[in-house]
Amino acid sequence: MRKKCKYPCGPGLALLAASIFLVTAHVTATPVKKFDLDRFIEPDTCGGCHWEIQEQWTHSMHNLSHKDPVYNRVAKFLRRGLVVAGEIEEAESCVKCHTPVGVITGFPEKLSDDLSKTPEIATQGIQCDYCHSAVDTTRMYNNGLVLAPGHGEDDPGVKQGPFDDSEPDFHEAAFSKLHQSSMICGTCHNVKHVAFGTDLETTYTEWENSPYNDPDPEKQVTCQGCHMYQRPGIPATGSTERPKNPGTAAEDSVERDHIFTHYFVGANTGVTGARDKQKMAEERLQNAAQISLNTQQLAKKQLDVMVLNSGAGHSIPTGVGDLRQVWLEISIRDAHQKLVFQSGFLDAKKELSDDTIIFRTVLGDGSGNRVVNLAKAKQVLSDTRIPAKQKVTQTIALDFIPEKGSVIVARLLYRGMPQKILNMIPGDPISPLPVVEMARVSQTL
Ligand code: HEC
Ligand code: HEC
Ligand code: HEC
Ligand code: HEC
Ligand code: HEC
Structure with a gap:
């Protein structure tokens, strides 16, 4: 399918490489360590009180984003035989979204690092303390989340969420508009080639241009409005009911009229390995x-x-x-x-x-x-x-x-x-x- 020498083989090479470097410097920043690893708390700890939410998230594609064998195999396959700087840089960039806790705490920095040395917490993918430490976004592509994590279990800091009256004793809590917005999802669910700027994934932009992005907040259906309403038997799509999910957010906490579910089910029926989650992905696709x-x-x-x-x-x-x-x-x-x-x-x-x-x-x-x-x-x-x-x-x-x-x-x-x-x-x-x-x-x- 691929022709030989599709990529610069002639005299244009030097010029092209130079221009790629220019664009490169513009579109990406080398991942830098921002926080010590011990500032992040294991999902298991959060699950001690939020066990239902943890159970939903376990085996989700967010939990599996680093371990996903399909992703890993594709990623290695892409890296083979690349020589052009911008191409290599793109092939190295995957960890920014697939292993985000690793990147922000310093390891791995790139895909070719020895991933077997990834700290255990970072192997757990897109996790509780990562999303709930998010306070802002710098851009709507390639993971521009800005984090303000606490200092580990002794001083867990503020967890951002949908409630404005939450007073847990383990951690502090704050109401976050970002968490109610599609933007918290969109910053990762829009992927641009780091050097060439090509739109590789555009889920957020597609949603932004869709009728679901109603200017009236009451009528708007965010990513969460479908994906965090789904539960077994309730696919919560644009063509089915999206009933509220009353319950409690934590063991023994107050009853709320809606608790956002954390299954994060899309269309993946092959990787999760958990039958109930495969079934939910089927229900989503069938509706x-x-x-x-x-x-x-x-x-x-x-x-x-x-x-x-x-x-x-x-x-x-x-x-x-x-x-x-x-x-x-x-x-x-x-x-x-x-x-x-x-x-x-x-x-x-x-x-x-x-x-x-x-x-x-x-x-x-x-x-x-x-x-x-x-x-x-x-x-x-x-x-x-x-x-x-x-x-x-x-x-x-x-x-x-x-x-x-x-x-x-x-x-x-x-x-x-x-x-x-x-x-x-x-x-x-x-x-x-x-x-x-x-x-x-x-x-x-
Ligand atoms: C900006 C964030 C971001 C970056 C960077 C990124 N991805 Fe992803 N990737 C995603 C999202 C979001 C999905 C889920 C979309 C979907 O399910 O179709 C995904 C899904 C995938 C899948 C599908 C996995 C499956 O089980 O079917 C593969 C394969 C993949 N990515 C490979 C890569 C590779 C290789 C790189 C680096 C070259 C990369 N990704 C970089 C966000 C990213
Ligand atoms: C991909 C990001 C993401 C991950 C990972 C994630 N959450 Fe959430 N969580 C959210 C968002 C977004 C909301 C609020 C949705 C809204 O207001 O529209 C939320 C809501 C909550 C709430 C408030 C109660 C509720 O469900 O409505 C709690 C508690 C919570 N999450 C705990 C957790 C725990 C524990 C984990 C890990 C097992 C986790 N979250 C993983 C994004 C995430
Ligand atoms: C010792 C029990 C406990 C542990 C451990 C715990 N939480 Fe909570 N959390 C609570 C309680 C209780 C609430 C309040 C629920 C309510 O108000 O309905 C809460 C509320 C939240 C909220 C909602 C905040 C808001 O204002 O909307 C988020 C988000 C959250 N927790 C995330 C986490 C994360 C992430 C972890 C792990 C780092 C974690 N929690 C660990 C007990 C706990
Ligand atoms: C109106 C309901 C609805 C909204 C809003 C919605 N989705 Fe979806 N989503 C679905 C349905 C239905 C599917 C299964 C069909 C498909 O794959 O497109 C799906 C599938 C997906 C998939 C898997 C795609 C694949 O084929 O691999 C991802 C990733 C996803 N959604 C992310 C998002 C994000 C991010 C947002 C917000 C920007 C969002 N969704 C908004 C209903 C919704
Ligand atoms: C830190 C980056 C990041 C954030 C933030 C994020 N996602 Fe994802 N999401 C991913 C990646 C990466 C994958 C794919 C993992 C894989 O397939 O290997 C994914 C997978 C998914 C899937 C499953 C896709 C499938 O094919 O089954 C859904 C659904 C989804 N995300 C929805 C959301 C929603 C809704 C939000 C916001 C509340 C969100 N995501 C926030 C990076 C992110």
């Missing part, structure tokens, strides 16, 4: 989109399939949009159940053929050629994802007119990553990622 057919033009050998993003507060898919695969699987059987048309079926190698209708972003090298390695991405070549609340129509040209009694079935399917990319990753083969049916429609002619 994200609707699919419908228009058979009016069949006499002209044309079938229209419509997909509506009815439940996500951002595009479908979002996040690593160059890896995620949301696609249409379509079949037509004639009146005798004989298969006469199919598209988007996985082959024996779990791969999809090139003519499959896939909703995704494709990254390019700056000259219009596709790149798989995001460290080399200088442009977004195309973006066919479905924006929030929008409906897209895909027209399929048939080479026959389906007879009366034929059955058309269309399914919208999700998986985390193409098998082709999984296969490129060196080392033990990674088993195929699960496929989840997001929506389905069938019609008999």
